[in-house]
Amino acid sequence: MVFGLQSQFLAQEKDKAISKSIYFTANLGQESHSKANQILKAIVNASQSDSNAAFVGLGNSTRSKGYPESKSERKAEEAFLVTNVLEPLSGFNGEIIFIPGKYEWNKGGHKNIDDLESFLQDNSDAKFWPNDGCPIERETLSDEVELVMVDTQWYLEDWDDHPYINNDCEIKTREQFFLQFKDELKDEQNKTIVVALHHPVLTATRKGLIGRMGGLSKQAYYHNDMQYLVGRLETLASQFQDVIFVSGSDKNLQFLKDDGILQIISGASGKTSKSNPNEDDGHFGSDQTGFAKLNVFKDGSSEVEIYTVNGSDVTKAFTTKIKLKKGELEDFDYHQKSDFGSTYKDAIYTKEEVNKSGFYKWFWGDHYREIYGREIEAPVLFLDSLPNNVRAITEGGGNQSRSLRLIDDNENEYTIRELRKSALRFLQSKIKDHYVIDYADDTVVEDIVQDYYTTAQPYAQFAINELLDAIDIPHANPKIVYVPKQKRLGRFNESYGDKLYMFEEHVGDENKEFDTFGNADDIISTKDMLLELQNDKDVKIDEASYLRARLFDILIGDWDRHADQWRWALHEKEDGTLLYKPIPRDRDQAFPKYDGVFPAILKLTSPLARNMQTYAPEVDNIKTFNNAVYYLDKSFINEASWEDWKTQAENIQNNLTDEVIDNAFANLLADTKDESTEHIKSVLKQRRENMVSIAKDYYDYFKKHEIVVATNKDNKITIERMPDGKTKVLITQKDKIILENTYNKDETKELWIYALDGDDEITVKGKGNSYIHTKIFGGEENDIYNIENSKAVKIYDYRSKKNTFNGSVSKWLTDSYDVNNYNPQKRKDANNVLLPTIGFDPDAGFKTGATNTLTTYSLLRNPFTTKHTLNAAYYAATSGFEFSYVGEFAHVFYNWNLELDTRVTSDKYAINFFGIGNETPYDGDTDDLDFNRTRISQWHIQPSLVYKTGGNVSAHVAARVESNQVDDGQNGFVQAFLNPDNNVFDNQIYAGAEVGIEFNNKSGMISLPTRGLQLGFVAGYKQTIDSDFNNKFTYLTPTASFIYPIHESGLATLATKVQADFRFGDNYEFYHAATVGGNNSLRGFRNERFMGKTAFFQMTDLRVCFLEQRTGFVPLRIGVTGGFDLGRVWNDNEDSDKWHNSYGGSVFINGFQAFTANIGYYKSVEDSRIIFTAGFRF
The missing domain is CATH 3.60.21.10 (Metallo-dependent phosphatases)
Known part of the structure; x- marks a missing residue:
């Protein structure tokens, strides 16, 4: 064989x-x-x-x-x-x-x-x-x-x-x-x-x-x-x-x-x-x-x-x-040089793409849309006209732009980047865990993103080179060209060519000797730059150059300055210092214009969009404007004082004169200049005059939280407290100063110091007043802490390694990877989101309201540091109000968050009451909905410890105080059923406790869940505080649900939820009874339809996607469900064998595998209900 x-x-x-x-x-x-x-x-x-x-x-x-x-x-x-x-x-x-x-x-x-x-x-x-x-x-x-x-x-x-x-x-x-x-x-x-x-x-x-x-x-x-x-x-x-x-x-x-x-x-x-x-x-x-x-x-x-x-x-x-x-070259068509003259007219967008209605412009914005559809006359570039045999070698991997890397026989490299950005690449960069490019192609979503790119002026960026020259910042030299499909593009002819491109030198080590990059000894990426700073004591950043470059970003309104927008040029000094100067690149977002209603809504609802600010003489919000680059600023600006910031701002003011600005824009291609470039020039001059105050705004925000990073070698770190709220930090390695800086509490409220790897010696000494709160992270290896002054100091280090502590100090020794390890992108931050809420329930009617969520991020996260959710709702059917607040605070104990849940309702807030029993009467055809609505005023406060690890298991332990008072002035079922002297009409205050644990591996419930398992239980006890009522009971609620894929693709699934609810003890009011009925149990019955001591229900859906369609709107999945529910309640004094059931189905539409609209109709012997949900409830 x-x-x-x-x-x-x-x-x-x-x-x-x-x-x-x-x-x-x-x-x-x-x-x-x-x-x-x-x-x-x-x-x-x-x-x-x-x-x-x-x-x-x-x-x-x-x-x-x-x-x-x-x-x-x-x-x-x-x-x-x-x-x-x-x-x-x-x-x-x-x-x-x-x-x-x-x-x-x-x-x-x-x-x-x-x-x-x-x-x-x-x-x-x-x-x-x-x-x-x-x-x-x-x-x-x-x-x-x-x-x-x-x-x-x-x-x-x-x-x-x-x-x-x-x-x-x-x-x-x-x-x-x-x-x-x-x-x-x-x-x-x-x-x-x-x-x-x-x-x-x-x-x-x-x-x-x-x-x-x-x-x-x-x-x-x-x-x-x-x-x-x-x-x-x-x-x-x-x-x-x-x-x-x-x-x-x-x-x-x-x-x-x-x-x-x-x-x-x-x-x-x-x-x-x-x-x-x-x-x-x-x-x-x-x-x-x-x-x-x-x-x-x-x-x-x-x-x-x-x-x-x-x-x-x-x-x-x-x-x-x-x-x-x-593909091979013979698979593609390409042009000959004789087919073209020296220039060619083309536009970035077609006329159809930029011709929009007045309403469209009002809602989405006018932006710079018109110039995108204007034909410009650009030089034609055939690569064989360039010296040294330039040809295409690889495709770029940007998140927005389509580009090709070119190389010549001297191994110098160049780039051509299409001026038309790729909406599909942007969408794929945001949807990380499934491929969407083929599915989103030629859809409304793609069109909206493509149109949104017109917020950036496409040609003004080509005036920036001369501005950079005036303030001594190295850069590539981009030029607008028209690139026909041609033999030198090779196999890339299929996807590239016959469009307008930007042509420039590639900013990389292969071009390090170019004059425009400062004749550097090497050029490295930001990722490598961060590693160099941690691993070599001789490495230094030219902070003045970086600070000037960053202030220039702010000057031109370029907020998109992430790590890949920078390269670093090495200049070796005679004393052995390895000095790195920044080379900024890619100016896609300079001079933006975010007009229209939609951008305003987007920024209100999405913190990630708040750095998108229309170019104006002042910066609208300096914090959010710098969100994308803030962590780089923290990594590279370590010692600059306000005087240094002011010096660089004034450098820009003094060197970017009106003449320099006018000349830079005058050199743009004739067809690219219009009233928008004149407006940009005017705003640029105005913002230049404001640069010192703008720099001061950013400096004040920037200095509030300082992060100091040592090296991965053996360091000596000295933290000296000084008078007037000052703290001096000195980091040395083998007697070479790595960092020396003094921080003032008037500017800096918190200081994080990372010692990183190595056997470090950390000393805190000196006396003063009004100390800066200082957190010290020992990092790997064995460290020595000499603590002479422990005020406002906390140490974080590994529990499993040996450290030496000389002197007492507050410390948290934990093997938490997230706490101990330095992550440049970890920062103190907060964002606030205000969203309207709307819903409909046949019992409560239309619900309108708003939810405000404030989330903070600091050192300890699980997965955030704090989260505060405030909700207000109005129910039209009863004119009732509901207000709630939920606050969560991470790691009060490791992996245990503290949660505070509070809620209060108005006296017109209502629940349903049909009596106690499994066969209580109700006629949906004749009985008025209001008759069984019971107005009840409620409030509760529930602090709890919540166990979270980011996995599938969660748990909680809670204490609770609550108040319930049923309105005795209404003319409904509750008055007919209960004696007016019944204690239920009194304000009853309860105290109690609760524990719960859950395994839940379901995901995508708001979208289209295809598989999952949930098992859990909640157990608790409640008792009235006032002994006159003597109400007390124990409750237990076990739950199990699963989604089983009948077909491996998940296009057909069987979903089931089973839940029981037990009450132990006889002293409880109807509003604490076990219930079935409503959207979360028996979907064909009204909410709280049956009440008893024990309740049980099961809900089952068969869900089938019968159509997957690439529409012109978004990729859609359309499906149907068939549902059947079964349940009942039990009471001690009731002899009932009846089981209640409801049945029905729904039609759902899933868009982009991200959001599902689900509308269903469910029927029982008593009633029928229309239910709308976002996604699926089980």
Whole structure:
């Protein structure tokens, strides 16, 4: 059989040249070692026929306990690895690579993974990646193949269990990991990219009942955390071509594809599991043991081969060819230079796109729309007219712009960026966990975003170069050009060309010697700049240059200055100082105009939109304007005083004279100048005159909260309290001053000091008055704290490591990753959102009101620091009012938040009362709705401790005081049923307590939930404070609900909710009774229809999406539900066997997989009800 394999491989090589052959398997640590040995033997034998092969072990190469710490267990594991993994692979004809899986993370986590890496490398030629327990690594396998290795278990781990998890990693957050993954794909987009990861992004493996509903463990494919991880990876990969995922956690063999994503699963090396692939779509699955092989050819195409292994019998069970997605030049049409003159007229938008009605302009805004539709005469650029053989090499990966990177024979690089921004790219950047570009194409949503881009003046940015020259800020030199489709664009002709572009030098290390970039020694990214500051004592930022550049951003109204908008030019000094100067780039948002009603509404309801401020002589809100770049300012402006800020503001005022501004705009292309550029010039001059006061506004806000960061080496940090509310901070490393600055309490209210890695010595000394509140973070390694003055000081450090404290001080020792680790983007912040509320309920009538939510973010978050929600509502049917406040405060105990829930109603607020019993009479055709409405005035105060971890389990412990008073002056059922002297008409005040716990893995309830499980219970006790009433009772409410996908896609689901409600004790009023009826139980009955001592109900829906439609509005899913409810109540003195039921259904429309409108009709023997909901209630 091996001879047969070799013959096939040789024949294949004759047909096509193979660039790389890669073998995959996983789960070698399973107990069935003989099967694994057979597979490894087959792989080794097959590799003898390969000229360029690699083996990749996809995780779980150790046994289930991983690589243990104890000597005896580790020795046994090493013997297993040598005997069952390394020796069988010793004859493999190629390189051997292992990546970690779940097993490798057991018993010690990243530290033991690092030790395992050393063992494998010391005892074989094998490589273990990613290094140091980090999440991602990239390796070049050939000129045509790049291997990107991802440790998915790193993402899934609870980092509080591994507080030093990222000690040796540049990536410190999960979001940084996703950004790095995208960068790896972008950097290698001209190759076939093989992504090796333990857990698959696609799988057809059969799941059990619980697994299909989301599972209990993060290892479950449908667990929320896993779904977010694979959703992000799949979405990022969808934006590039020729990406193949290969995984091994599933114990079978599979080949799958979905919307261009390719997935190979090769984990069948022992005990296997079954799968259900769709063979009609070219998918494959097998539960036999075996391995997968991927051949990547030199032309870029690939071939997948899957082999089953049974003893010495090796059989090719499946093969498929993967066509290269990147087209060749002959696939595309392109122009000749003779087809064009030296210039060409074109517009950014079509006339149809900019011709809008008066109402449209009033609501959405007029912006700079007209100039986008105006044709301008621009120079024509054919790349072969440029010196040194300039040609296109890669596509840019921006979130808004479409661009190409160009290179010449001197390896200098340039960029062309389309002036028409991409609404689809913007939408995809905001919807991170599923791919939307194809679905949003040619929809109203795309049109709205595309139109919103007209808020930026597209041509005024080309006047900025001369302004920057006047204040000595380095920059690229963008020019407007028209780029026809042409041969030098190569395979990019399909998507690029025949449009207006910006052409400029690329700001990167390959162009570091360009004069326009200051003849630098190197040019690095912001990400690398932040790392340099932490790792090298000789690194310094040219703060004056950065401050001047930032004030210039404010001058021109450019709020979008995120990390990728900056590069950093290194200038090595004779004294060894590594001085970095900023190079700002990309001026897409300069001089914006956000007129119209919609932008105002957007800023009112979305804090993220409040940095979008119309260009005017003054800055509307200096805080929100700088939101996107604030964390960079905190990282790079550390020592500048107000005098330094004022100096740079005056520098701008003195050097950007009227003449400089006029000349800069005069040099714009003739067709790009109009009344808008004249207006911008006028505002620019006015704002220039205000720059000192604008700078002072930002300085005052900026200084309130200071963040000081040391280095990852051994530092000495001295914090000296001084008179007049001053605090001096001195950071040194080997007698070299890293930072020296004095902070004044008049300006700074709080100071965070991060010592970072290294054995640091931190001293707090001196005396003064009015101290700045100072938080000190020791970071990794063992630190010494010398505390001579502990006032207004708090220390945060790891509980699990040894530190020395000389002197008493307030401290919190915790292994919380979030608390201890420095994250540049963590800041003190607050935002407020005011939203109107509207609703309808057949019993309460129309509901109108408003909800105001104030959320703050500081050091301790779970997931925020505080959240204050104030709600007011008016019910038209009863003229009743309701007011509520819920405040939540994070980490009063670790992972326990304090919640304060309060509510008060007016005396016209109403609930329903039909009497006590399971068969109380009511005739929906004749009885007036008001007759059973019972006016009741209520208030309550409930403080509670709420357990939150960001996972699926939550709990609470609460105390409660409440008041209830039924109105005795109404003419309704309650007066007819109860004696006027009944205590229910008195104001009764209760005290009580409550506990609850819940498991809930449901998500997307406001959208279209496809699976989920919820289990929980609440138990409590209430008693009247006034002994005259003697009302007291215990209650218990268990709940279970699930959403089960009948079809794996989730387009057909069965949803059920079951709930019981028990009252123990006989002394309670009707408003505390167990009830059924209404939207959340028996949907065909009125609210609180039946009351008793015990209640039970179940609700069941069958939900089916019958139409998925790409409409001109948004991508829609349209479906129907059929619902059936069953329930009843029990009372001690009632003999009833009756069960109540209601039935009905709804039609729902889901847009963009984000929001669902659901309108239903439900009927019972008594009544029928129309119910509107956003999403689904269970």
